[in-house]
Amino acid sequence: MFDCMDKPIIERKASVKPMPIFRYCTTPNHYDIPFPDWSFWGWSEINIGPWEEEFRSIKQGSQKQSWSKKYPYAYWKGNPDVDSPIREALLQCNDTTQWGALIMRQEIQHGFKQSKLSAQCNHRKYKIYAEGYAWSVSLKYILLCGCVPLIINPKYDDFFSRGLFPKKDYLPISPENICPSIKTAVKWGNAHPAQVSFHISS
Structure with missing residues (x-):
């Protein structure tokens, strides 16, 4: 069933x-x-194409600029209004100086015209994954982004995420101390570029 x-x-x-x-x-x-x-077959309501198209587009976008030349902070863009305490708490981390993070609401009222996934991979060294009401379809795109994934410890697994390992495939973020945890991960990654490079998709 x-x-x-x-x-x-x-x-x-x-x-x-x-x-x-x-x-x-x-x-x-x-x-x-x-x-x-x-979403593997596309999500036209928010301008997401089928996986084959998005894979090529995100891959090309992620390679436009080397990781070392990207801005040294973390980025998240999404919908916080989905009964998700994690995303609501994440909004408090929107300060690149204090927390090393840029947190943005998705522009629902403008038809998601500025939400092209490949464009979100061009400029920042770290990309945050935060679950919504349950799991989020965004994880596969984040892992492909050419950025270091920062994953707020998830409650849910989709069909592939059980194969991911913290500190190997991504840097884990504590759900109890989200902002300080993001800051620590970003600071460590910026100070250890050689060690953090294995977290980056290629």
Whole structure:
């Protein structure tokens, strides 16, 4: 059975054996089986094309400027109004001097015209991933961006994210101390460019 709602529902502690449920995400406490979400086929409402197109576009955009020449701070752009305490807390980190981060709301009222994914990879050394109501489709684009991924410790896994390892594939950010944690990661990365380079997609 396929269920296209956001959050997993088949708990592992259930006393009755459940039927297999495929869903966009799962957690260690759920039996839901993750499968690719709709955005791989495109999301026209927010100007996202199919994965094959976005892959090429983001890859080309990420290579326009070398990592060493990008601005030395972290970047996040998205919708905080999705019942996500993590994203609401992230808004408080919008200070490149104090926290090393530029945090922006997506321009919903302007039809997402300035939200081209490839353009978001050109200028900053670090890209932040923050879950929304559940998992977020943005992770695959962030990992492709040619930036160091800063992932606020997630609750949910999609079909590929369980294969990612903190401090190997990304730098972890504490959900309890988001702003100081971002600052620490950015400061460390800027001071250790050779060590941080393995976090960057190529």
